[in-house]
Amino acid sequence: MVGGAPEDFERARPLFDAMGERIVHVGAQGHAQLAKLLTNTMGAVHAVALAESVLAAERAGLDPDAFLEVAAGSAGNSTVLGLKGRPMFDRDFKPLFKLEHMLKDVRHCLDEARALGVELRLGSLVEPLYTRAAENGHAEDDFAAVITAVEQR
Numbered sequence: 001m002v003g004g005a006p007e008d009f010e011r012a013r014p015l016f017d018a019m020g021e022r023i024v025h026v027g028a029q030g031h032a033q034l035a036k037l038l039t040n041t042m043g044a045v046h047a048v049a050l051a052e053s054v055l056a057a058e059r060a061g062l063d064p065d066a067f068l069e070v071a072a073g074s075a076g077n078s079t080v081l082g083l084k085g086r087p088m089f090d091r092d093f094k095p096l097f098k099l100e101h102m103l104k105d106v107r108h109c110l111d112e113a114r115a116l117g118v119e120l121r122l123g124s125l126v127e128p129l130y131t132r133a134a135e136n137g138h139a140e141d142d143f144a145a146v147i148t149a150v151e152q153r
Contacts, residue, residue, distance in 0.1 A: 001025075037105050037108050037112060043102075045125075048150060050080060052150055064086070068085045093142045093144055093145040098140055107127065129150060
């Protein structure tokens with residue numbers, strides 16, 4: 001994703017094409033940053049929903065593999081499910097995207113949304129969970145470690 005004047009984007013397009021497959025001009029300068037913050041916050045919210053589902057599945061005695069397969073074929077399917085479902089069940093927090101980075105992005109996103117006069121209620125609900133997980137020693141772990149804060153509620 002790229003933000004900037006259309007003519008600047010077109011001039012730099014050959015470089016972007018060499019760096020990746022999906023190149024999206026999202027608008028003016030700064031729009032790419034906001035798009036990234038918004039999409040990361042969406043992922044943070046989904047990760048908390050996944051963590052709650054994992055805990056309920058565990059407590060019910062559901063087979064993790066069966067649950068993940070069913071979820072993958074449902075409206076709950078997403079990249080977050082595919083990347084974080086098994087690690088949450090296994091409590092494997094080897095970092096792919098650090099929790100502290102997700103927390104930073106959520107906080108920046110909430111600030112940007114407030115400045116726009118938009119309330120991101122779900123983002124506001126998950127921010128304290130990421131904060132708690134970071135304070136409990138999971139800042140350097142993958143953001144799947146948010147499940148530890150969900151367990152503490």
